[in-house]
Amino acid sequence: MAGKTLYDKLWDAHLVKQRGDGSALIYIDRHILHEVTSPQAFEGLRIAGRKPWRLDMNVATPDHNISTDSVERAAGVDGIPDETSRIQVKTLDDNCEYFGIREFGMNEMGQGIVHVMGPELGASLPGMTVVCGDSHTATHGAFACLAHGIGTSEVEHVLATQCLVTKKMKNMLIVVDGVLGNGVTPKDVVLAIIGEIGTAGGTGCAIEFAGQVFRDMSIEGRMTVCNMAIEAGARVGMVAVDDQTIEYFEGRKFAPTGEVWDQAVAYWETLQSDTDAVFDTVVALKGEDILPQVTWGTSPEMVLPVTGVIPRSEDETDPAKKQGIEQALRYMGLKGGTPITEIPVDRVFIGSCTNSRIEDMRAAAKVAKGRKVSGSVKQVLVVPGSQMVKAQAEAEGLDKIFIEAGMDWREPGCSMCLAMNADKLGSGEHCASTSNRNFEGRQGNGGRTHLVSPAMAAAAAIAGHIIDVRTFDETYVGESA
Amino acid sequence: MKAFTVHKGLVAGIDRANVDTDMIIPKQFLKSIKRSGFGPNLFDELRYLDEGKPGQDCSDRPLNKDFILNQPRYKGASVLLTRDNFGCGSSREHAPWAMEDYGFRAVIGPSFADIFFNNCFKIGLLPVVLKGSIVDRLFSEVEENEGYELTVDLPRQVVVTPSGEEFLFDVDEFGKGCLLEGLDEIGLTLNDLDTIRAYEAAREKDTPWLFGAIK
Numbered sequence: 001m002a003g004k005t006l007y008d009k010l011w012d013a014h015l016v017k018q019r020g021d022g023s024a025l026i027y028i029d030r031h032i033l034h035e036v037t038s039p040q041a042f043e044g045l046r047i048a049g050r051k052p053w054r055l056d057m058n059v060a061t062p063d064h065n066i067s068t069d070s071v072e073r074a075a076g077v078d079g080i081p082d083e084t085s086r087i088q089v090k091t092l093d094d095n096c097e098y099f100g101i102r103e104f105g106m107n108e109m110g111q112g113i114v115h116v117m118g119p120e121l122g123a124s125l126p127g128m129t130v131v132c133g134d135s136h137t138a139t140h141g142a143f144a145c146l147a148h149g150i151g152t153s154e155v156e157h158v159l160a161t162q163c164l165v166t167k168k169m170k171n172m173l174i175v176v177d178g179v180l181g182n183g184v185t186p187k188d189v190v191l192a193i194i195g196e197i198g199t200a201g202g203t204g205c206a207i208e209f210a211g212q213v214f215r216d217m218s219i220e221g222r223m224t225v226c227n228m229a230i231e232a233g234a235r236v237g238m239v240a241v242d243d244q245t246i247e248y249f250e251g252r253k254f255a256p257t258g259e260v261w262d263q264a265v266a267y268w269e270t271l272q273s274d275t276d277a278v279f280d281t282v283v284a285l286k287g288e289d290i291l292p293q294v295t296w297g298t299s300p301e302m303v304l305p306v307t308g309v310i311p312r313s314e315d316e317t318d319p320a321k322k323q324g325i326e327q328a329l330r331y332m333g334l335k336g337g338t339p340i341t342e343i344p345v346d347r348v349f350i351g352s353c354t355n356s357r358i359e360d361m362r363a364a365a366k367v368a369k370g371r372k373v374s375g376s377v378k379q380v381l382v383v384p385g386s387q388m389v390k391a392q393a394e395a396e397g398l399d400k401i402f403i404e405a406g407m408d409w410r411e412p413g414c415s416m417c418l419a420m421n422a423d424k425l426g427s428g429e430h431c432a433s434t435s436n437r438n439f440e441g442r443q444g445n446g447g448r449t450h451l452v453s454p455a456m457a458a459a460a461a462i463a464g465h466i467i468d469v470r471t472f473d474e475t476y477v478g479e480s481a
Numbered sequence: 482m483k484a485f486t487v488h489k490g491l492v493a494g495i496d497r498a499n500v501d502t503d504m505i506i507p508k509q510f511l512k513s514i515k516r517s518g519f520g521p522n523l524f525d526e527l528r529y530l531d532e533g534k535p536g537q538d539c540s541d542r543p544l545n546k547d548f549i550l551n552q553p554r555y556k557g558a559s560v561l562l563t564r565d566n567f568g569c570g571s572s573r574e575h576a577p578w579a580m581e582d583y584g585f586r587a588v589i590g591p592s593f594a595d596i597f598f599n600n601c602f603k604i605g606l607l608p609v610v611l612k613g614s615i616v617d618r619l620f621s622e623v624e625e626n627e628g629y630e631l632t633v634d635l636p637r638q639v640v641v642t643p644s645g646e647e648f649l650f651d652v653d654e655f656g657k658g659c660l661l662e663g664l665d666e667i668g669l670t671l672n673d674l675d676t677i678r679a680y681e682a683a684r685e686k687d688t689p690w691l692f693g694a695i696k
């Protein structure tokens with residue numbers, strides 16, 4: 001019999017009941033809640049007179065709707081200018097209080113974007129099933145969690161039953177061997193993967209990322225990669241446990257200690273695919289072939305190395321693809337045949353659950369240090385992913401570097417990733433963004449998003465257009481993952 | 482959700498086909514953070530003369546006196562009689578939420594839009610499909626007799642008129658079971674309560690660090 005994949009192991013460990021119709025009940029270890037997708041679920045509990053099954057498995061924080069402006073933020077929840085947003089945040093506070101769920105309030109240490117705060121608090125730990133009413137929950141797979149997004153009725157279901165009704169997915173392995181060149185980051189790796197397999201490439205699959213590049217990559221970098229598994233169509237992305245994983249969690253707020261820690265580590269060390277495990281699909285890339293990536297279109301798969309040239313629809317023979325290119329170029333206001341480095345930049349966003357951790361802040365600061373934002377750039381938002389990232393960055397003086405360069409240093413939240421608050425693009429504006437979705441209107445009506453790494457975003461802010469961070473300045477030596 | 486077994490209630494008829502979910506609950510009310518409280522805005526545009534806003538008190542809004550639910554004789558109706566393709570359009574679960582919140586327990590018509598039909602079962606509202614000719618007859622009986630009530634008997638799958646006439650209807654076994662017991666998916670999962678508890682107890686032994694950490 002073939003061995004088990006990491007996904008198989010996690011599935012088996014959490015299977016409560018396999019039902020006759022192919023569906024299964026799996027046990028959920030950790031549930032993370034935020035203000036947007038939880039209100040109706042809590043309401044459902046109240047109407048049905050139910051209580052959360054276990055209080056010690058839920059953790060909540062507001063992130064999507066909150067202001068990142070320090071003055072508005074200082075005014076607390078009442079300082080949120082938009083009424084619907086304010087009500088949603090208040091509702092989360094009220095629900096958490098009513099049901100007794102641990103919440104990290106808007107200005108409390110520990111608050112942050114759900115997928116940044118979970119791991120840094122040790123609220124999500126290796127080997128757990130982690131769910132959240134948010135599609136980027138795959139982030140937590142970076143340390144061998146079975147983690148994925150769920151809908152509002154499922155949020156209620158998990159609160160009430162501690163289980164999720166689901167079906168087993170297929171196994172997909174993405175191997176990236178070799179080493180990354182200077183200036184090539186985890187974001188570039190995941191964008192290159194999406195460019196290779198497409199936005200539906202992982203549909204119906206749990207992806208495991210393996211190979212030398214991931215072994216060499218930091219845990220935060222692995223989070224960036226797993227975060228965007230959903231952009232490759234997969235609800236789940238994960239990386240096996242190694243020494244780095246275990247080190248990462250030692251001493252975290254909710255991580256075990258003492259004897260229980262040793263017991264946990266012994267279990268976590270088993271969280272790898274067996275050498276004879278069989279995957280339904282295997283994709284291989286070489287680390288050396290990956291260059292800094294930039295999206296030029298309106299889907300994450302419309303991505304090219306920074307050295308590339310925007311595609312011409314005339315060169316495409318497939319009629320559907322041709323139409324897709326034409327439509328994207330029209331929306332983006334770009335001409336086929338233009339070098340990627342000639343794309344102008346009006347605003348820059350450094351943040352989101354993809355790239356707002358301390359390593360991302362450091363990578364951006366390294367580029368920004370001693371430089372000034374180009375006069376043609378209207379705004380550069382640097383939004384740390386959590387209160388803890390913010391505090392750490394300030395302790396390292398990164399905030400000063402950003403401010404001196406002419407960038408805005410903000411309060412933690414989702415911000416311009418989805419533009420639910422005031423942080424938005426104007427119509428027609430191009431943005432070098434470290435977020436995860438370049439869909440039409442995602443960062444504001446008519447806004448044009450170019451997904452890049454934090455270092456590339458900072459470089460674009462300085463140059464005023466997309467630029468290859470590796471040639472940006474002779475003195476710049478890029479981060480290699 | 483509320484169990485549905487046998488319900489006897491006052492009938493009101495909305496005599497138009499293709500009533501869409503936007504008509505049932507207009508989009509501005511979807512901003513709500515609630516799943517309840519949509520009742521006052523059920524059929525908002527048909528029911529009131531002014532434009533409804535979310536969060537507004539509806540009690541002193543100008544009523545459209547002609548709209549069926551505003552007529553005194555239909556006050557307290559809990560069975561809605563409708564025409565073809567009721568509930569078409571957007572998939573919003575807010576539509577059945579609004580009907581249920583208003584006080585409807587069953588909706589009878591010749592055909593329903595798919596998603597709406599399914600959504601009803603999740604929240605304890607029973608959609609009943611009867612032949613067009615029967616629905617025609619019911620419409621005239623409702624019109625002619627003030628205080629006209631129908632009995633919807635789910636266990637026997639019949640609609641019973643005041644004169645004792647019975648009309649059979651179909652319902653799928655799974656949906657019927659959920660409604661009879663008042664089980665939503667959560668309720669169904671909770672049927673396996675002991676299995677979940679047993680799993681949990683074993684897990685707590687094997688992985689104690691996953692329990693009690695977050696306080």
Ligand code: SF4
Nearest residue numbers: 136352353414417418
């Ligand atoms: S940062 Fe963006 S993608 Fe991540 S949780 Fe917030 S809105 Fe969603």
